[in-house]
Amino acid sequence: MRFLQPLGWLLALLLPLIVVLHFQKQQVVEKKVSYLRIWDQVIQEIEGAKSRKINRYLLLLLQLLIGLFIVVAFARPIWVSDFQGEKVTVALDCSMSMQSEEQDYSRFEKAKQELENYLKEMPQNVKIDLVLLKSTSKVILKDAGKNEVKEKINTINCTNEILDMEKAVDVLSSASCPIIVISDKELPFGDRQIHIGGSLENLGITSGVYDYYSQTALCRVKNYCSKSQTVVLQMKDEQGRREVQKLDIPPFAEVDANWTYISPETKILEFSIQESDMLPVDNTFLLPMGKEYQKKILLVGDDYYLEKALSSIPYINVEKRKQINHQNQKYDLIIMQKDYQAERDFSKNNVWYLIPPEEKIVEEKVGQAEPIILSNLLTKNLDLSNYSGEYETIIAENDEEVLMTAMGEPLIVMGNNKEGKYLYSALKWHNSSLPLLPQFPILVENIINCFFTRDDNQYQSGDYLYPIEGRKMKIVGPTGSKETLEKVPLILDTPGIYQITIDDDPVQSLIVNPPSGILCNEAKITEEMLSNNKETNFTGNIKLPSSVGLMKGIVMLVLVLLVVEWQVFKGEN
Amino acid sequence: MQHFLQEIENIVLSARKRLIKGPVGNKKSRGYGASHDFHGHRLYMPGDDIRKIDWKSYARTEDFYIREYTAERQMQVNIILDKSASMDFGEPNKWHMAQMVALGLSYLTLKQMDILSVFTLGDRLEVIREQMKGKKFFPELVPMIEKTVPDGCINIKSIMEWDRLGSGITFIISDFFVQDLAHVLDYLCSRGQEVVILQLLSPQELDPNYEKELKLVDIETGETRFIYLDKKTKELYQEKIRFFLEECKNLCECRDIKYVFCTTDTSPAAVVARGAGVV
Numbered sequence: 001m002r003f004l005q006p007l008g009w010l011l012a013l014l015l016p017l018i019v020v021l022h023f024q025k026q027q028v029v030e031k032k033v034s035y036l037r038i039w040d041q042v043i044q045e046i047e048g049a050k051s052r053k054i055n056r057y058l059l060l061l062l063q064l065l066i067g068l069f070i071v072v073a074f075a076r077p078i079w080v081s082d083f084q085g086e087k088v089t090v091a092l093d094c095s096m097s098m099q100s101e102e103q104d105y106s107r108f109e110k111a112k113q114e115l116e117n118y119l120k121e122m123p124q125n126v127k128i129d130l131v132l133l134k135s136t137s138k139v140i141l142k143d144a145g146k147n148e149v150k151e152k153i154n155t156i157n158c159t160n161e162i163l164d165m166e167k168a169v170d171v172l173s174s175a176s177c178p179i180i181v182i183s184d185k186e187l188p189f190g191d192r193q194i195h196i197g198g199s200l201e202n203l204g205i206t207s208g209v210y211d212y213y214s215q216t217a218l219c220r221v222k223n224y225c226s227k228s229q230t231v232v233l234q235m236k237d238e239q240g241r242r243e244v245q246k247l248d249i250p251p252f253a254e255v256d257a258n259w260t261y262i263s264p265e266t267k268i269l270e271f272s273i274q275e276s277d278m279l280p281v282d283n284t285f286l287l288p289m290g291k292e293y294q295k296k297i298l299l300v301g302d303d304y305y306l307e308k309a310l311s312s313i314p315y316i317n318v319e320k321r322k323q324i325n326h327q328n329q330k331y332d333l334i335i336m337q338k339d340y341q342a343e344r345d346f347s348k349n350n351v352w353y354l355i356p357p358e359e360k361i362v363e364e365k366v367g368q369a370e371p372i373i374l375s376n377l378l379t380k381n382l383d384l385s386n387y388s389g390e391y392e393t394i395i396a397e398n399d400e401e402v403l404m405t406a407m408g409e410p411l412i413v414m415g416n417n418k419e420g421k422y423l424y425s426a427l428k429w430h431n432s433s434l435p436l437l438p439q440f441p442i443l444v445e446n447i448i449n450c451f452f453t454r455d456d457n458q459y460q461s462g463d464y465l466y467p468i469e470g471r472k473m474k475i476v477g478p479t480g481s482k483e484t485l486e487k488v489p490l491i492l493d494t495p496g497i498y499q500i501t502i503d504d505d506p507v508q509s510l511i512v513n514p515p516s517g518i519l520c521n522e523a524k525i526t527e528e529m530l531s532n533n534k535e536t537n538f539t540g541n542i543k544l545p546s547s548v549g550l551m552k553g554i555v556m557l558v559l560v561l562l563v564v565e566w567q568v569f570k571g572e573n
Numbered sequence: 574m575q576h577f578l579q580e581i582e583n584i585v586l587s588a589r590k591r592l593i594k595g596p597v598g599n600k601k602s603r604g605y606g607a608s609h610d611f612h613g614h615r616l617y618m619p620g621d622d623i624r625k626i627d628w629k630s631y632a633r634t635e636d637f638y639i640r641e642y643t644a645e646r647q648m649q650v651n652i653i654l655d656k657s658a659s660m661d662f663g664e665p666n667k668w669h670m671a672q673m674v675a676l677g678l679s680y681l682t683l684k685q686m687d688i689l690s691v692f693t694l695g696d697r698l699e700v701i702r703e704q705m706k707g708k709k710f711f712p713e714l715v716p717m718i719e720k721t722v723p724d725g726c727i728n729i730k731s732i733m734e735w736d737r738l739g740s741g742i743t744f745i746i747s748d749f750f751v752q753d754l755a756h757v758l759d760y761l762c763s764r765g766q767e768v769v770i771l772q773l774l775s776p777q778e779l780d781p782n783y784e785k786e787l788k789l790v791d792i793e794t795g796e797t798r799f800i801y802l803d804k805k806t807k808e809l810y811q812e813k814i815r816f817f818l819e820e821c822k823n824l825c826e827c828r829d830i831k832y833v834f835c836t837t838d839t840s841p842a843a844v845v846a847r848g849a850g851v852v
Contacts, residue, residue: 028787028788029785029786029787029788030788030790031787031788032662032789032790032792033778033781033790033791034659034663034750034775034778034791034792034793035659035748035750035778035791036796036798037750038813038814039789039800039810040798041813042800042806042809043798046800046801046805046806046809
């Protein structure tokens with residue numbers, strides 16, 4: 001038998017108090033009587049005096065037993081059976097919620113302690129695969145011995161990442177042995193669960209956005225508790241101006257707070273929850289607004305209409321060049337007139353080709369056509385009926401997505417390669433009425449938004465930052481630590497502002513925020529995935545070290561003892 | 574005190590039996606004497622006082638008859654007050670009650686011009702004041718009784734060592750937590766005393782309100798006993814005390830002794846009235 005909260009045994013120090021109180025209550029009281037002979041006759045007739053003394057001690061014994069069982073219940077006992085097997089996979093949750101602090105210890109520290117205790121129960125020759133569960137769950141030890149695992153877990157730190165359930169199931173599905181999951185969450189996979197900590201008493205900011213058109217900042221706060229919470233949310237800009245809002249958040253609900261008339265000159269907005277909770281890391285959220293955090297778009301060549309349309313989009317930073325050249329600057333999107341293979345190789349960026357390469361063009365058409373938008377990415381606020389002008393139809397490869405068609409032929413296609421996204425558009429708007437329509441800038445904005453799946457330069461803890469080959473990239477983290485990026489991608493873990501330098505020139509600032517929750521892709525886990533996983537794992541004659549919570553049984557025992565004590569007490573009087 | 578004396582003012586102490594000895598007084602005696610209470614005639618015997626011959630009877634019968642009259646004697650009231658430590662017990666206190674009852678009886682005795690002797694009974698019988706007659710003694714007697722402090726054990730047999738008991742009523746005020754009561758009662762009866770037993774107990778002695786583990790200490794002897802007092806034990810004790818009281822009552826009744834039992838929460842005037850035989 002082991003105890004999940006050994007500190008509960010400290011309550012045993014109160015047990016002597018029961019004995020003291022009992023004897024103080026039972027202390028012999030001296031009473032004067034006028035005639036003892038009658039009492040002598042009474043005493044002679046009472047032969048049961050001794051048995052009553054036994055009852056008295058029985059009462060004390062029962063009280064001590066009740067006290068002891070309550071102490072044991074507080075220590076949360078579990079019964080652990082012996083492990084019989086050769087190999088086991090241990091999945092240790094090191095996602096953000098494991099940083100929650102309970103009784104001066106984080107859940108991750110407790111989890112490590114639990115794992116160490118669990119290892120003690122296992123035979124010496126057992127082989128262990130150690131998997132860390134986070135946004136990109138991975139196996140960090142393969143066929144390791146107990147001591148090796150013990151040494152390794154001492155070097156592991158808890159991350160600020162979200163737990164991606166789909167990836168965790170993917171990683172664990174490759175395990176061919178029983179899986180023990182140590183987590184503070186109720187996870188549907190694994191053959192044995194070791195649950196750490198109680199309910200999560202936390203409030204966290206899950207997202208923040210700024211609408212450049214209405215100059216409104218929006219912040220979303222989630223209540224992870226089972227009770228309603230009142231939270232004071234503060235918004236602060238880099239100049240120290242601050243505003244607060246009070247929100248009442250129902251249990252497990254998300255509530256939005258918004259601030260209007262935010263100056264567009266503001267560079268960074270900081271949202272913060274003023275109340276302290278178990279998980280402080282998600283109480284602060286940085287919302288980048290300044291130019292240095294806006295998407296950088298390079299327009300190569302002349303296109304008057306497109307240039308005007310781009311300039312109407314407030315949240316992008318457009319640079320125009322006649323020709324692309326080798327520079328250190330990194331762009332989020334390059335808009336090109338032609339498919340220059342050399343530039344494409346160089347850019348390694350998202351590219352929008354206004355003129356598709358010849359091999360992609362099927363035929364050139366002139367006439368009136370009604371472009372039909374197929375992709376959801378382009379439908380926003382867009383109506384292109386009665387389009388009239390020149391257009392080309394292009395060939396869409398199998399791995400390319402057709403965003404717009406005319407007369408059943410592709411007009412805009414989008415693809416993805418290792419350098420980034422690319423888009424071919426065959427609308428020749430110079431020879432059409434499209435640039436004069438109010439829909440044109442909306443179409444341009446929607447096409448640009450197709451390249452970016454996330455708003456602005458916001459990153460979440462756990463996102464990867466890939467180095468550019470041949471460039472000496474350095475990154476300065478929010479704590480001031482400097483790291484060089486070479487070949488291996490860097491995981492952005494600590495929330496805050498990162499500064500990237502290439503060849504010692506500052507290139508870009510990144511904002512990393514805590515993840516928007518504690519679990520993601522939960523809905524993608526299907527019963528089929530879990531059952532397939534189990535079918536592959538449960539082979540061979542394996543008996544896992546099983547644990548059974550004994551607390552409920554002990555509480556029942558306490559109740560029974562209370563009833564017995566009451567009966568004994570009643571019998572005495 | 575004033576109120577108490579007013580309450581008992583109308584009570585009269587009287588002996589149920591005729592007095593057999595003592596000085597001439599105003600209470601009927603068993604013998605013949607010179608009172609005006611005519612008793613009867615008898616034939617003249619040689620040696621009789623010829624002044625008592627009823628000459629009118631001689632004229633009718635030609636025999637000498639003597640006229641006889643009932644004798645009148647002085648009644649003596651003895652009050653024996655138990656001053657053992659066991660009397661200083663209970664709420665209301667037994668000793669306080671016994672003092673009041675003793676004073677009440679003394680007042681009645683002195684008021685009706687009988688002879689009063691007051692004793693205290695501890696390990697021996699002690700005289701507080703003897704042969705008092707008339708109300709003038711009462712103010713003297715009050716502080717004497719009030720100053721007496723209950724202490725020590727009781728030796729009821731010491732009553733038998735006292736041979737100066739006059740003919741009359743003897744009140745014994747006590748809790749009678751003694752063993753040789755029967756002998757003493759026999760002795761008093763044999764001395765022609767009309768004995769009245771006034772047994773006083775506190776409510777706590779009848780129904781002890783203690784609980785759980787107790788160390789019982791005898792007030793008189795200092796002896797100790799350990800007992801675990803629960804409901805059943807209490808019931809057993811109550812049964813025993815009832816039996817003890819019944820025994821005392823039987824001892825008195827079989828000797829034609831007036832027995833009065835009172836708890837200390839009774840009014841002292843009521844106890845005096847019952848002792849005097851009024852109720």
